[in-house]
Amino acid sequence: MTSLINVNKNSKNEVISRHIYGHFAEHLGRCVYEGIWVGEESPIPNTRGIRNDVVDALKKLNIPNVRWPGGCFADEYHWKDGIGPRESRPSIVNNNWGKVTENNHFGTHEFLDFCEQLGTEPYICGNVGSGTVQEMQEWIEYITFDGQSPMADLRRKNGREKPWKLKYFGIGNENWGCGGKMRVEHYADLYRRYETFVRDYSDIPIYKIACGPSEADYHWTEVMMREGTGRTEPYSDNVMTSAWEHYRPNMHGLSLHFYTRNRANYDSSTEFTEEKWFDYMRRTVVMEELIQRHTAIMDKYDPEKNVDLIVDEWGSWFKVEPGTNPGFLYQQNTLRDALIAGINLNIFNNHCDRVHMANIAQLVNVLQAVVLTEGEKMLLTPTYHVFEMYKVHQDAKLLPVSVSTKNYSYGEDTLPMLNVSASQDDSGKVHISICNLDPNNSEQVHVNLKGLSELSSASGRLLTAEAMTEHNTFENPNRVEPVAFNNIELKENELSLTIPSKSVLVVEIQ
Known part of the structure; x- marks a missing residue:
């Protein structure tokens, strides 16, 4: 799915x-x-x-x-x-x-x-x-x-x-x-x-x-x-x-x-x-x-x-x-x-x-x-x-989102795998922030942007790490910091990407 x-x-x-x-x-x-x-x-x-x-x-x-x-x-x-x-x-x-x-x-x-x-x-x-x-x-x-x-x-x-x-x-x-x-x-x-x-x-x-x-x-x-x-x-x-x-x-x-x-x-x-x-x-x-x-x-x-x-x-x-x-x-x-x-x-x-x-x-x-x-x-x-x-x-102006996603399961309990919000700023740029709650699995994501003005390019910034417990210390202050995320396909106001496990991703579309 x-x-x-x-x-x-x-x-x-x-x-x-x-x-x-x-x-x-x-x-x-x-x-x-x-x-x-x-x-x-x-x-x-x-x-x-x-x-x-x-x-x-x-x-x-x-x-x-x-x-x-x-x-x-x-x-x-x-x-x-x-x-x-x-x-x-x-x-x-x-x-x-x-x-x-x-x-x-x-x-x-x-x-x-x-x-x-x-x-x-x-x-x-x-x-x-x-x-x-x-x-x-x-x-x-x-x-x-x-x-x-x-x-x-x-x-x-x-x-x-x-x-x-x-x-x-x-x-x-x-x-x-x-x-x-x-x-x-x-x-x-x-x-x-x-x-x-x-x-x-x-x-x-x-x-x-x-x-x-x-x-x-x-x-x-x-x-x-x-x-x-x-x-x-x-x-x-x-x-x-x-x-x-x-x-x-x-x-x-x-x-x-x-x-x-x-x-x-x-x-x-x-x-x-x-x-x-x-x-x-x-x-x-x-x-x-x-x-x-x-x-x-x-x-x-x-x-x-x-x-x-x-x-x-x-x-x-x-x-x-x-x-x-x-x-x-x-x-x-x-x-x-x-x-x-x-x-x-x-x-x-x-x-x-x-x-x-x-x-x-x-x-x-x-x-x-x-x-x-x-x-x-x-x-x-x-x-x-x-x-x-x-x-x-x-x-920015809120863009309402509806999300259909698989569940992240642990034992007998489940949570929606993805958590999302989106907005459009005064210049027309659309920003979508996606959280993947699952610490083990990446997820293919399809984004439908129909109804918005024609958009021609997409890029992103990703925050994740190898381990759930990773953190920044005074000895190693840059262990967890955002990196560029460009593995995004945009075609006719439809977006496809794969979000890594345990990550926060912000996508910009213009």
């Missing part, structure tokens, strides 16, 4: 938001300190304390946004601790991640400088768990107000004359867990209170993101959509009140957190058998069901899709590397992680009608990082290369 991929014209003009390719930097382990921030006195080349090599590498990904300061850290973070002269900033205990001392040298100014160096949008997460309404309101004012006020004047005193541009703001993080262990009914009321004081001080309206569910907590989504949209009952064609016709949501996005992990037994990131490979592929594709079911609830209250789904924590979670602090969540990154990234990004692309943003956890040295550092050394992980290959989808 040859796998068949039908790539269809986009009849709904759905666009894959570039923000699906967002990232996440928490004050956790060596993500911020050592990974991003080394300080101005460091021998490691830096610009105002921020590592040059990391910035240069990340700029090549066209990163659209970075979420900060957490995570669990956000709901214990008091932003005024991180402004002013660094030598005067108070040290605190990072209670969530190893109980290490945090000196607050990387705060609001440093984070927003990092974003400006990257050319990316900041996504700041505010403190609901232990913070006050006034504290959150003043942070927005400090960052965005251009007039005379106590907070704007304080910003100027600290060296920043003009305000920054801030669009994305999260009102709490995981308030069902580390952010306060709240019932959704309680958080929904708190959200309505806090968001009232997240005011627009500039011509860029604040896009407010509410804490959403953990994994399959559909009750949380139900309550938040009811309370966040101001609609007390699901939409009905038979009952169209003025409230339905003219409502304005007080939330613009609802977050969702889901990690590919085994909570009962965190496994090694680099030492695993095919049984574990299959298990984590199976766990990854659960994201499809979660998005479908949460979207169905959102559609009941918001058929116009005014409220976006924001998957602002996702990625693989394994046992920490031997000899490292368990609270630092430092793990290696193999070809398996590349497939996990590619599958998730394909799923987000295909659901871009509701998914506006996603943030892989995390940027540097934590969980499924795209960059690892060790002193002055830096390497790019297989996950980095997937993001670099997939950046062609950013802000």
Whole structure:
């Protein structure tokens, strides 16, 4: 059997938001300190304390946004601790991640400088768990107000004359867990209170993101959509009140957190058998069901899709590397992680009608990082290369795909062998990203491109390796990296190729 991929014209003009390719930097382990921030006195080349090599590498990904300061850290973070002269900033205990001392040298100014160096949008997460309404309101004012006020004047005193541009703001993080262990009914009321004081001080309206569910907590989504949209009952064609016709949501996005992990037994990131490979592929594709079911609830209250789904924590979670602090969540990154990234990004692309943003956890040295550092050394992980290959989808028009493929079987369990998404950019180029989940078998693939404008050439880039467990190390940093893939036949808008086992392939047709 040859796998068949039908790539269809986009009849709904759905666009894959570039923000699906967002990232996440928490004050956790060596993500911020050592990974991003080394300080101005460091021998490691830096610009105002921020590592040059990391910035240069990340700029090549066209990163659209970075979420900060957490995570669990956000709901214990008091932003005024991180402004002013660094030598005067108070040290605190990072209670969530190893109980290490945090000196607050990387705060609001440093984070927003990092974003400006990257050319990316900041996504700041505010403190609901232990913070006050006034504290959150003043942070927005400090960052965005251009007039005379106590907070704007304080910003100027600290060296920043003009305000920054801030669009994305999260009102709490995981308030069902580390952010306060709240019932959704309680958080929904708190959200309505806090968001009232997240005011627009500039011509860029604040896009407010509410804490959403953990994994399959559909009750949380139900309550938040009811309370966040101001609609007390699901939409009905038979009952169209003025409230339905003219409502304005007080939330613009609802977050969702889901990690590919085994909570009962965190496994090694680099030492695993095919049984574990299959298990984590199976766990990854659960994201499809979660998005479908949460979207169905959102559609009941918001058929116009005014409220976006924001998957602002996702990625693989394994046992920490031997000899490292368990609270630092430092793990290696193999070809398996590349497939996990590619599958998730394909799923987000295909659901871009509701998914506006996603943030892989995390940027540097934590969980499924795209960059690892060790002193002055830096390497790019297989996950980095997937993001670099997939950046062609950013802000491109979604091309819906239907896939007929054989199954990848292990024991009595099966999964579809191929996972696919496609898009067309403004220049007319078509990009198809294909993941082959099977670690043993290549697959012949036929792609039907009928209905699209005539296409005349095709090329590709392939990410794979000899072993499932292959990964890049500081001694051998280029073991897993993309290579040219030209074994593609294009004839009258039909494409034929053979995708190798355990691989991620991006094909460009023009």
